[in-house]
Amino acid sequence: MLKKLKWLLHPISILILAQICWGLLMFVWIRWYILRSQEINSFIEKIPVPATSSGQWVILSQGCILMGFILIALYMIFVSQRRLSRITKMQDTILSNVTHELKTPLASIRLYAETMLLRNVPEEERKKFLTRTLKETERLQKLIDTVLISARLESDKSSLAHSRINLNELLTGCFNQVRDRFGDLRTFEFQNLSLKEENAHFIWGNPYHLSMLFDNLLDNAVKYTNKGGLIQAGVLLKKDSLQVFIKDNGFGIEKNNLKKIFKKFYRIERNSKMKVQGSGLGLSVCQSIVKEHHGKIFALSDGLHKGTTFYVELQRLSPHC
Structure with a gap:
């Protein structure tokens, strides 16, 4: 019995009850005030004295405003408590x-x-x-x-310095490492930049973090692609940026989940036949790394069993830098 009543002692329950009490108190107060005002007005009407403005409604409105501020403060505490509960x-x-x-x-x-x-x-x-x-x-x-x-x-405490990086070479290295690990189970294809643009695929970034970014994305592509599937990657040259794509023909993602997958600890509910290991941190870390480099990351998929393509856009350095 006591366990069933524990929810009454939860901070959120107490806040809700406090708001209800404040609301009831306000209702009783206003009702009493109006009734007393009517009695006083009735009494005054029987006395032959000039009517004066007491300013009672001004006082009442001030009280209502103060009560409104109290309710807003309680609501903010309630929201803060819910956020703390989610973090826990x-x-x-x-x-x-x-x-x-x-x-x-x-x-x-x-x-x-x-x-x-x-x-x-x-x-x-x-x-x-x-x-x-x-x-x-x-x-x-x-x-x-x-x-x-x-x-x-x-915590914004990244201590590793940024430097000039050949993005095409960095991605190629990550791609080859993943291919060496899973090459006998998947087919891998890499699209190199045109040699004419060999001086245009440099960026300013953290090589260690970027290696983890691409390794996570490639590892995800392998995880969510059946044996014999195809993993493709490459770098596309844009006007002021370089766009990395990592594409698979695996399980795909429903459109309503494409933005949610970058949330920390978020994992898509899938059928019991597909058991993919993971901590729920990979894509969240990828997004943090891309933000560190002032870039963009997003995913596109036509739906379940239609594959997924991840895109990472990073600002490129001038060919003359």
């Missing part, structure tokens, strides 16, 4: 997601290490175990880097 839930979500994501590679690393210690493993199989262990370690490092960069960008 988001923190719980990241702890749950990150903990789950950390457990999986750690369990794999421990399993491979114990197998090699306790069993006489042939050299060929030992190499396979070591390769898998290295991949799980890289996955673990990537998750840790994502969490750290997310916190750093959110």
Whole structure:
């Protein structure tokens, strides 16, 4: 019984009850004031004295205005409390997601290490175990880097300096790394810039953050594309900017979710057959990195099972810089 009544002690419930009490108090006060005014006016009418303006309605209106300010203040507290509640839930979500994501590679690393210690493993199989262990370690490092960069960008404490970057070369390097990891499961195609424009694909940015940006987008394309699917990437030359595109022919995204996917911890509800691991931070970090570089990021998709294309626009340097 007591557990069912706990909601009454919640700050939001208390704020709602306080607003109701203020509203009732205001109603009773105004009703009493009007009734008393009518009684006083009736009494005054029986006395032969000149009528005077008491200014009662001015006082009443001032009281109503003050009461309005009190109600607005309570509403603002209510909104602040709801926001705090959402932040707390988001923190719980990241702890749950990150903990789950950390457990999986750690369990794999421990399993491979114990197998090699306790069993006489042939050299060929030992190499396979070591390769898998290295991949799980890289996955673990990537998750840790994502969490750290997310916190750093959110607090505006990025300490890494920006420099002149060849965007085409940076994207090519990220693309080749992902292709080396998943090349036997997916088809990869990269579109290079024309050699005539080789001096025009430089930007001013943070190479470490940009590498994480493209690695996250390419990794997402692989995750949400079935085996045998096609992953395409390249750089398009615009008037004052460079536009990176990363395209897949995978599961696609419904149009009403295209903007929501960049929210922190937001994950699209999908059917039970499709279980994709993730912390819910990847695309949020991508958006933060793009904002750090004063660029734009957006996604386009024709719907479910019709693939997705992510676009990143970054301001390019003059060819003569």
